[in-house]
Amino acid sequence: MLNTAQPIKMSDREFPMSDHNFDTISKIAYQYTGIKLPEQKRQMIYSRIARRIRALNLQNFDQYCELIGDDKHVEFNEFINSITTNLTSFFRENHHFEYLESTILPHLTKVHGTDRRIRVWSAGCSTGEEPYSIALTLLKAFGASSGWDLKILATDLDSNVVTTGRNGIYAADRLSGLNPALVKKWFSRTADSSRYVVADEVKKLIQFNRLNLLDNWPMRNKFDIIFCRNVVIYFDKPTQQKLFDRYAEQLNDGGYLIIGHSESLHNLTDRFESIGKTIYRKDN
Ligand SMILES: C[S@@+](CC[C@H](N)C(=O)[O-])C[C@H]1O[C@@H](n2cnc3c(N)ncnc32)[C@H](O)[C@@H]1O
Known part of the structure; x- marks a missing residue:
């Protein structure tokens, strides 16, 4: 069967994420960890950061970006943990x-x-x-x-x-x-x-x-x-x-x-x- 579902537009999401928000997140991630977050990662980053916004009872991505602008803030470590991809297994590539x-x-x-x-x-x-x-x-x-x-x-x-x-x-x-x-x-x-x-x-x-x-x-x-x-x-x-x-x-x-x-x-x-x-x- 054809999948007719349309991707949800960023602006229709629970917390809209602007290009500026995504650029800010990518820039901080790259500077601190070396991890590149290209355009294809936008959806993934949206869902991982939206989870943090909910957990902190914040209103939007602007507020979240302000928090992680300070690398001494307690959220900074949570931010770093949320952008890593940890896929692994025992004897992977045996x-x-x-x-x-x-x-x-x-x-x-x-x-x-x-x-x-x-x-x-x-x-x-x-x-x-x-x-x-x-x-x-x-x-x-x-x-x-x-x-x-x-x-x-x-x-x-x-x-x-x-x-x-x-x-x-x-x-x-x-x-x-x-x-x-x-x-x-x-x-x-x-x-x-x-x-x-x-x-x-x-x-x-x-x-x-x-x-x-x-x-x-x-x-x-x-x-x-x-x-x-x-x-x-x-x-x-x-x-x-x-x-x-x-x-x-x-x-x-x-x-x-x-x-x-x-x-x-x-x-x-x-x-x-x-x-x-x-x-x-x-x-x-
Ligand atoms: C996909 S996992 C690979 C795990 C394991 N080496 C394997 O091959 O199964 C990649 C790991 O690299 C870590 N990582 C990414 N950037 C890093 C950095 N700048 N310093 C240290 N670890 C980093 C991530 O947190 C993640 O756990």
């Missing part, structure tokens, strides 16, 4: 975890044979499925009491997703793609049986922190592997270029950078060589 297990970890085991220390960063970790998938791969390779010092730093701009990741509690449907043996070994049911909690042995490998990738980074030590998947897709080329060069600085020589399926370093940096599908190594 070939990365297969490559981690089959090639990267055996190589790093040799490189770090003396200090027995491996450091991974999940940058733009969303609700935690990515760092937990990394942790489960490390545990599979090394076991739970190997004597190796294994740590994953998991960071995201959105404070809500960082809290979800830190809590490590997931609805059953989030685990549906996971091997049942892994679920049995590393997850337990919550007291009311409605959800699953990640085991402490897995959680203790990961440190969750809020971090805006555009800000200064507080980490003093370098990483062996950086996962930054499906994050730069929201950034423009100059922002991507700067970020990839900063990742090169933050990696050990020969360290690995893993990006998302629709992302590429092509024409952006010459600090890495491509060694697999969206997998790169920092040139020495």
Whole structure:
């Protein structure tokens, strides 16, 4: 059947959003987060911000734009959280975890044979499925009491997703793609049986922190592997270029950078060589 429904015009909405309002929101989002909000995102931004206007009992977008003009206002953080897109899943783009297990970890085991220390960063970790998938791969390779010092730093701009990741509690449907043996070994049911909690042995490998990738980074030590998947897709080329060069600085020589399926370093940096599908190594 033909869908005859007409899109609702912006001016007929509950809270009209003017071009000026949309430009203001896009400009603040871009300056603070690097996230580009092109015209095609207008409907999505409308519904996410209208929800905030309702929650705050405001009258219109003008009032909302005035609030977020002040980055110290308590709403600013809510605004940032509401513009991020957090789609993720356990073992998303599974070939990365297969490559981690089959090639990267055996190589790093040799490189770090003396200090027995491996450091991974999940940058733009969303609700935690990515760092937990990394942790489960490390545990599979090394076991739970190997004597190796294994740590994953998991960071995201959105404070809500960082809290979800830190809590490590997931609805059953989030685990549906996971091997049942892994679920049995590393997850337990919550007291009311409605959800699953990640085991402490897995959680203790990961440190969750809020971090805006555009800000200064507080980490003093370098990483062996950086996962930054499906994050730069929201950034423009100059922002991507700067970020990839900063990742090169933050990696050990020969360290690995893993990006998302629709992302590429092509024409952006010459600090890495491509060694697999969206997998790169920092040139020495
Ligand atoms: C689509 S999710 C990707 C999650 C995971 N890496 C994956 O591939 O499944 C993108 C994440 O990047 C985060 N993000 C966007 N801009 C960021 C920034 N400037 N600094 C840190 N994180 C950012 C968002 O909050 C969101 O959680």
